[in-house]
Amino acid sequence: MNNRDRRQFAPATQRNRTAILEVLQTVLPTAGTVLEIASGTGEHAVFFAPQFPDLIWQPTDLRPESLESIKAWQDYQSTPNLKSPFQLDVCQQSWPIENEAIASSINTIVNINMIHIAPWAACEGLMAGAERLLPTGGLLYLYGPFKRQGEHTAPSNAAFDASLRATDPDWGVRDLAAVEAIAVQHQLQLQQVIPMPANNFSVIFINNA
Ligand SMILES: C[S@@+](CC[C@H](N)C(=O)[O-])C[C@H]1O[C@@H](n2cnc3c(N)ncnc32)[C@H](O)[C@@H]1O
Numbered sequence: 001m002n003n004r005d006r007r008q009f010a011p012a013t014q015r016n017r018t019a020i021l022e023v024l025q026t027v028l029p030t031a032g033t034v035l036e037i038a039s040g041t042g043e044h045a046v047f048f049a050p051q052f053p054d055l056i057w058q059p060t061d062l063r064p065e066s067l068e069s070i071k072a073w074q075d076y077q078s079t080p081n082l083k084s085p086f087q088l089d090v091c092q093q094s095w096p097i098e099n100e101a102i103a104s105s106i107n108t109i110v111n112i113n114m115i116h117i118a119p120w121a122a123c124e125g126l127m128a129g130a131e132r133l134l135p136t137g138g139l140l141y142l143y144g145p146f147k148r149q150g151e152h153t154a155p156s157n158a159a160f161d162a163s164l165r166a167t168d169p170d171w172g173v174r175d176l177a178a179v180e181a182i183a184v185q186h187q188l189q190l191q192q193v194i195p196m197p198a199n200n201f202s203v204i205f206i207n208n209a
Contacts, residue, residue: 007076008041008069012113016200017047020112020143023194023202024048027139032107033058035097035133037090037126038114042070048110049082056081058102060088090114090125098132106133112143115179116161119170124182131186134207140188142203143196146176154199176203 028034031054039045039059049057059070059082070085083102088095097103109130115123130140145157152158152173161173180190187209194202 006068006072008065010041010043013041013043013047016112016143016197017044019197020044020202021048021051023196024110024141025051027141027192027204028052028055029107029139030054032056033102033105034108034110035106036060037088037109037111037129038062038118039070039085040066040113042066042073042085044112045070045082045085046073046077046079049079053081055108056083056102056105058083058097058106059085060097061085062087062089090118090129091121092125095129095133103133107135107138108141109134109139110141114144115142116144116164116173117171119168120174123174123179127182127186127188130183130188130205130207131209134188136207136209138207139191140183140205140207142179142201142205144200145173146179146201146203147173148176150175150177157199176201179203 033056036045036059039061042059045057045059061067067085067087074082086097111126157173164171183205187207188205189208191206192204196202
């Protein structure tokens with residue numbers, strides 16, 4: 001099997017990437033490094049990185065097969081500002097990338113569709129890592145479905161939540177207020193909540209330490 005054959009495909013990335021890009025174009029800084037957490041297949045990374053040629057895009061994921069897919073997408077659609085992926089488990093007390101030279105240039109963390117498809121500890125770990133890595137004014141961008149005031153924002157999200165919990169009782173659509181409460185403990189201030197297509201949200205936090 002050649003490297004190209006290791007590309008994985010997540011059809012949702014094709015559906016959501018343009019709307020996410022439009023938000024990123026309004027919020028990303030003009031220089032620095034974007035640390036993408038839970039890059040999955042790598043399709044977002046190869047789509048977003050060329051749109052921001054003055055930024056470095058650093059993909060990561062927990063799973064070795066995702067890292068293989070990201071590398072394969074990178075070989076297929078080479079982009080000079082897209083770095084080779086690192087393995088990163090947000091639940092670790094310290095992330096390996098914190099010891100790399102690139103850490104000092106990271107001013108943005110992007111995390112798409114992870115915190116509902118992972119235990120709550122992943123949300124806590126993400127916020128803790130964002131506090132350790134982001135400089136003051138640094139940005140954490142989240143995308144996904146969220147409950148608001150304890151309620152689902154659409155019947156389809158309630159059904160999705162039930163299917164997630166049936167797959168793994170530790171997964172589930174998170175309440176934005178609960179996510180914000182953890183963020184605040186880590187010096188991350190909620191800056192913007194932007195409704196997105198298909199009952200998703202872009203959620204932007206700023207490190208105000
Ligand atoms: C639904 S996929 C989303 C992938 C990609 N961001 C996208 O939108 O297509 C969820 C991703 O979260 C990753 N993930 C789950 N738990 C994680 C953890 N503890 N640390 C880092 N990544 C994790 C999985 O490996 C998977 O790639």
